[in-house]
Amino acid sequence: MSLDWHGAWMSVIHHPLFGIAITLGAYQLVLAGYEKTRWVFLQPVLISMLVVIGVLVSCGLSYVEYRKSTEILSILLGPATVALAVPLYLNLRRIRQLFWPVLTTLVVGGVLATGLCVALGWMLGANHMILMTMAPKSVTSPIAMLVAEQIGGVAALAAVFVLITGVIGGIFGPGLLTLARVNSPEARGMALGLTAHAVGTSAALQESEECGAFAALAMSLMGVATALFLPLAVSLVA
Amino acid sequence: MLLRGLTWLVLFQLIGTALNHLFLSILPGPIIGLVLLMIYLMTRGEVSEPISLAASSLLRYLPLLLVPPAVGVMVYADQIAEDFWAIVGSLVISLMVSLTFAGWLMQKLIDRQASRREPS
Numbered sequence: 001m002s003l004d005w006h007g008a009w010m011s012v013i014h015h016p017l018f019g020i021a022i023t024l025g026a027y028q029l030v031l032a033g034y035e036k037t038r039w040v041f042l043q044p045v046l047i048s049m050l051v052v053i054g055v056l057v058s059c060g061l062s063y064v065e066y067r068k069s070t071e072i073l074s075i076l077l078g079p080a081t082v083a084l085a086v087p088l089y090l091n092l093r094r095i096r097q098l099f100w101p102v103l104t105t106l107v108v109g110g111v112l113a114t115g116l117c118v119a120l121g122w123m124l125g126a127n128h129m130i131l132m133t134m135a136p137k138s139v140t141s142p143i144a145m146l147v148a149e150q151i152g153g154v155a156a157l158a159a160v161f162v163l164i165t166g167v168i169g170g171i172f173g174p175g176l177l178t179l180a181r182v183n184s185p186e187a188r189g190m191a192l193g194l195t196a197h198a199v200g201t202s203a204a205l206q207e208s209e210e211c212g213a214f215a216a217l218a219m220s221l222m223g224v225a226t227a228l229f230l231p232l233a234v235s236l237v238a
Numbered sequence: 239m240l241l242r243g244l245t246w247l248v249l250f251q252l253i254g255t256a257l258n259h260l261f262l263s264i265l266p267g268p269i270i271g272l273v274l275l276m277i278y279l280m281t282r283g284e285v286s287e288p289i290s291l292a293a294s295s296l297l298r299y300l301p302l303l304l305v306p307p308a309v310g311v312m313v314y315a316d317q318i319a320e321d322f323w324a325i326v327g328s329l330v331i332s333l334m335v336s337l338t339f340a341g342w343l344m345q346k347l348i349d350r351q352a353s354r355r356e357p358s
Contacts, residue, residue, distance in 0.1 A: 019306075027302045044301040049308040056312070063313050070306040076296065077303045079247035081268035082254070083293035085275035086285055101347035109340030116335060120328035126321050137329060138336075141307060143266055156310065157317060161325070163308050165333050173337050182341035184348055191341030195333055202300040212297075220272055227265055 013059045019069030026051035045199055046167045081140070084201070084216040091213035098186060102214075106221050109194050113138045114230065129153060132234070136226050137161040140197045143223045151234040162197065169196025170203040189214030194222050243292025250275045 012018060026048040034044065056066055067074075088095070095102065114135055121131050133153030136144040141159045148158035173196055177188050185208050192200035193215030201219050205212035254271030262270060279285055285293075311318075318325060 023302070023305050027305060045304050045308055048302075048305045049311065052305060052309050053312050056309070063310060066309060067306060073303050073306050077307075078251045078268040078271070079244065079292075080296040080300055080303055082247045082251045082271040082275050083296045085272045085279060086290060086293035087297070088272075089276055089279040089285060092280070098348060098351070101344055101351060104347060105340050105344040108343060109336055112339060113332060113336035117328050117332035120332055121324055124324035124327050126324035126328070130321050130325065134325065134328060138333075140269070143269065157314055159307060160311050160314050160318070161329060163304075163311065164326075165329050166304075167308070168330055168333055169337060172334065176334060176338045177341045180338045180342050182338075182345045184345055187341050187344035187348055190344045191337050194340050195337040198300065198304060202297075202304070205297060205300070220269060223269055224265065 013061060014065070016069045018061075019066045020073070022052055022055045023048070023070055023073065026055075045163075045170065045202075049167075081198075084220070087205075087209055087213040088216050088220075091210055091217075094186065094210065095214070095217055101186075102190065102217065102221075105190055106194065106218065106225065109191070110138070110222055110225055113195050114226070130157075133158045134161050135234070136230055137165045138195050138197060139223045139226045140219060143227050147227055147230050150231045163199070166196045166199030170199040173200055173203060174207070185211035186214045189216075190218045193218030197222070239288045240291050240295060243286075243288035243290070244296075246289050247271075247275070247292055247296070250278070 027044060029051070030044050030047045033047075052066070056063070117137060118131055118135050121134050126134070129152065131153075132151045133148050135151065135153070136147040136158060139147070139162070141162045144158045144162045145155040149155045169192060173192050174188070177191060182188055182191065188207065189201075189204045189211035192204045192211075194200075196203070197219050201212060201215040204215035251268050251271040253274060254269070255267035257270050258265060258267040275289075279289075
């Protein structure tokens, strides 16, 4: 009797749990690798993403199918965002003490992060659609997607730019901050959350709870500020 | 315990989604939910055990939750390749400059505030 190996393989890779399996597997593999080597390039999100893409491509699976099977993970992203209120609340006293530094950094840093990116993109010859899609790259992807759409960019591509930004921030951010002699957890968290949103915040949470709280604060403030003022700024310029 | 906390978080997100649909189409539901939970915690004056447990469990796995949306990059490989240097150049440089600058500025402002408070 010949066994139907091909059929079995097909039913495994098209099973709704396959996407979850490779995501969980890749993530734990990367975490284990990071624990062993402490190598900064083993940024969990980036490397897991590369591993998952590799598996999908070699199995001939589409992103649409993968996305559908990992829907439960994406759905949990909502409550996880809500959960950021807890570290924020626990550090509320410290945040109140630093009200003016936080506000100043938000305005100056936020304008710099957005303005510099658009200016550089324009100088390097990116077209209008790409520029408008890159403008909201420092905020969390649901906001960035909404804002990009409003100002004439592409929502799905905005999510990609947000992600690239976040991943680079997660890899190089802590090192850059140390080089610039930024030692206080408040300032490190603020910088990471302001420019690298959720990925920066998860890097900040690994440093300390206080650092994570300021990152969550910066991420939500930057998100709200971008949602409110970026469309306004674009309509004034155009 | 964990389930009860999770239910609260989901509830806040759903209220946020409703408000997003009704009044604030510019802010996504989870962010409105975050603000609402923050207000709730401030009026209660403490974080209850279930919410604290659910929040810390979810936040521990935040990087894992970000993997599926990240994989979406593969769909846009062509568009990114077209403007590759403009995109990567401006994203990387602006991020590195603004991140370092924001950290530096915040550190300076914190130090200044601290030295001002000490003499008084």
